[in-house]
Amino acid sequence: MSTATVEAATEVAAPEPFWNRLRRFGVALIVLGGLAAVLFGSLAPSKDARFTLTEDAAGAALSINGQFGAVLFGVLTLVAGGLLVAGLLKRWSNALLVIGIVTFVLSFLCWQVAGQFMSLEDTLSGTMDLALPLVLGALAGVLGERSGVVNVAIEGQFLMGAFAGALIGTMAGSVWAGLISAAIGGVIIAAILAVLSIRYLVDQTVVGIVLNLFALGITGFLYERLMQPDAVKYNAPPQMPTVKIPGLADIPVLGPVFFDATPLLWIALILVAVIHFGLNRTRWGLRTRAVGEHPTAADTVGIRVRGLRYLNVLLGGVVAGLGGAYFTLVATGSFTKNMTAGAGFIALAALIFGRYTPIGAFGAALFFGFAQKLAFYLSAINSPVPNQFLSMLPYLATIIAVAGLVGRVRAPAADGLPYVKS
DSSP, rough: HHHHHHHHTTTOOOOOOHHHHHHHHHHHHHHHHIIIIIIIHHHHSSEEEESSSSSSSSSSEEEEHHHHHHHHHHHHHHHHHHHHHHTTTTTHHHHHHHHHHHHHHHHHHHHHTSEEEEEEEHHHHHHHHHHHHHHHHOOOOOEEEEEEOOOOTTHHHHHHHHHHHHHHHHTTTTTHHHHHHHHHHHHHHHHHHHIIIIOOOOHHHHHHHHHHHHHHHHHHHHHHITTTHHHHHOOOOOOOOOOEEGGGSSSEEEEEEHEOOOOHHHHHHHHHHHHHHHHHHHHHHHHHHHHOHHHHHHHHHTTHHHHHHHHHHHHHHHHHHHHHHIIIIIISSOOOTTTTTTHHHHHHHHHTTTTHHHHHHHHHHHHHHHHHHHHHHHHHHHSSSOOHHHHHHHHHHHHHHHTTTTSSOOOOOTOOOOOOOO
């Protein structure tokens, strides 16, 4: 098989220029920057906003007057938007967009944190914790969609993984047995998805929605009939321990987050790196991209299109099942009905927002995790801003990503299209 031939099958049309979109976003940044400078600056008290390295008020990394900081960062947002609209620094347009968004968030935080303190260590730790299942779910989506199978069933894989992890973990008295069982639970949903969409050519989006409802129903039924009557016997799994690496865990901010953590966090980070490398540097990745872009061309050079799709969807089920294990073996100590609460759909949004790449999906999951953590923080300090408004941020980002306003978000050409060998 010629590598050049397979590479040709993965070629796609160059994305259309999105400079006009960036300029429109620049206008939005100008409006947001003006709003931040005027509104946040007027509302912020003249007290210091302290951003600390540690979890207490000691060891401030940055202390800035709340009113001054809100105005300063608002003006920087306005300047970034103005540069985008004017077409200056065009080579750095993406960086200007990021800077504009970050400075707007900092302006908002200066208003909210004035007279308070915000722990960078606690914020990063909470962000990683909340993003962990989203990272694993998004990676499951990457594996399926880069080979041409839409995986809307991430939510169902989460639920089955969480349920199996709690049930088997409790009965075996082992967190590792629960983790393996969670992966198997995810594979069960993935296998049904693969057979119906690849073998029987059923609409993949419809199958995904049906499987989510199936997982919700079967886990809810078994919870009420099995777990609820005897929780000690069937719904009290051991919690995954945290492992501290001496020396590295003492690094400020990053140490406690990454080196005093559960093995599931390390598994997720390793999977991001491995899948990224595999998709871009291995024969399996080259074939996967070929199957996702042009399955007919891939078939003509000897690639087993259906076989590779089966493999990747099942691997995605393993990864999503591990994401489900987070809910029962890490975050809580038991399973409850519909405990994932739509996390699978947020993971799907992270996949789209991350442009169907492992690194992009990881970054998007971190953004969603940060938004949720920020909502919890503002609630704890009795912010005048209602929690519900901040909780809308991940969904608003999803709408922007799907609408293609932040660059051009392009799915693989054969994504969702069943392959029939001629």
